[in-house]
Amino acid sequence: MATHEPAYLIGNFSIIDPDLMAEYRQKAGPIRQRYGGEITTRVSDVTPVEGTAQSVLIVIRFPSMEQAQAFYHDPAYEPAKALRIRATEGGFIALVPGTPPA
Template structure:
């Protein structure tokens, strides 16, 4: 079963308000098996547009990733971030097919 991922790009406009979201989201992600692969960090935009902060969260499955997003627990924590920035977030199923190194 493919893993699920959240890919987020965020411009934080209220850092103090955003901190409450960052503090509160860990227990929710843990409940759904989420783990951070990317959480901020250095980056270079090589094509297209960008936001100032990038996040990638891995979940055991796409179902878990969607379940976390739709959960009342996450929606309550998300309300802490509403109005503290602008975000583009995609929930996506991972890929388990052939890789360039396979051939």
């Protein structure tokens, strides 16, 4: 059953190869847009006040969890994902459900 609640892809990592990361953005962007993904937050100088964090934080909003999962698991995204994995270290990527704005 499809939902109408947004979902978010949240990533926190450090970039170790800026050239590969630029190539990733170029390849991943059109695929993300096909699934309605919109970058809502991209910060490259995270300053944690508690705990440990990597330097980059990104939040991408998708119209639904189904769209977020479809983006992440799309075979066309696999080559781009491999670039991101090589270009970064540490941190995490997570898909999380959201709630519609009030």
